[in-house]
Amino acid sequence: MNIALMSHDNKKELMVQFCTAYAGILSQHHIYATNATGHMVADATGLNVHCFLSYDHGGSQQIGARIAYNEFDxxxxxxxPSDDKMMSAVSYIARLCDQNxxxxxxxxxxxxxxxxxxxRGDLDWRCIVNPSTRPIA
Known part of the structure; x- marks a missing residue:
């Protein structure tokens, strides 16, 4: 499955810790992330992470476009939540996920x-919605 990772600046270390704890599960899937988050996760875990642009340069839009095309699972x-100026990014991504x-x-x-x-296989239904599990370009 294709998994997207994003995190606000104050949560990047938490994302790294999370991915370190679940590296065994995540390693069985295709991982994508915005630039800083992706490099931090890859460096700490050894996971193969495809990095998009940084958030400031359009990384969230790149991920958003792929969500809109149902390419992430x-x-x-x-x-x-204490960063009010970043709430629109979360809303944008959450809305796209809800739509798809x-x-x-x-x-x-x-x-x-x-x-x-x-x-556990609880998300295997995504293979019906998105039958291609090969990595996205």
Missing amino acids: LVLFFND NIPFASNIATAEMLVLGLA
Whole structure:
């Protein structure tokens, strides 16, 4: 499955810790991320992470476009709720996920449930919606 990772600046280290804890599960899937988050995760875990542009240069729009085309099966966007100026980015990604029935987590608690469900096969229904599990370009 294709998994997108995003995180606000104050949550990047939490994303790294999360991906380190679940590297065994994540390594069985195709991982994509915005630039800084992706490099931090790849450096810490050894996971193969395809990095898009940084958030400031359009990385969230690149991920958003792929969500709109139903190319992601799971989106983890660790949100910093104390950063009001970034709330529009979370809203934008969450709305696109809702429109395309893509599981979305904005915090570590929900992300853990989704990744554990992924390991159990609870998200296999996404293979019907998005039959191609090959990496996106």
